[in-house]
Amino acid sequence: MNLKKYLPLGIVALLATTLSSCSVIEGIFKTGVWTGVIIVVIILALIIWVIAKVFGGGGKS
Numbered sequence: 001m002n003l004k005k006y007l008p009l010g011i012v013a014l015l016a017t018t019l020s021s022c023s024v025i026e027g028i029f030k031t032g033v034w035t036g037v038i039i040v041v042i043i044l045a046l047i048i049w050v051i052a053k054v055f056g057g058g059g060k061s
Helices: 003-054
Strands: none
16 A cells, blocks of 8 residues: 555544534534523513513512
8 A cells, every 4th residue: 555645645534624624613503602692581581471461560460
């Protein structure tokens, strides 16, 4: 087996898989951040709604 023949191919394959996996990880983290933001907004809205109901902010008498 000729190492000089396969070494550049191995380096290119290594770089290609490393770079694409970084893109995948970046996408996962971006999705995770937006999911977290949406969950926090929903929880805050529920807390505000419950506080408004407890303290009579419903508007009906």
